Amino acid sequence: MNKFRDYAVNQDKTLTQLIEDYIDSLPSTKIAHSDAGVPATAPLSSTNIPD
DSSP states (O other), X not given: OHHHHHHHHHHTOOHHHHHHHHHHHSOOOXXXXXXXXXXXXXXXXXXXXXX
């Protein structure tokens, strides 16, 4: 833990900022939740609405 504190002081950041920066640098993994049962990767389609 002291290494993290020392690094934070050296970078002029708080430990929270270091952790947030690290989390932000991680690759994004998207988990889709669909109530309609349509996969999130399905193409969107438009529906014609009568006038």
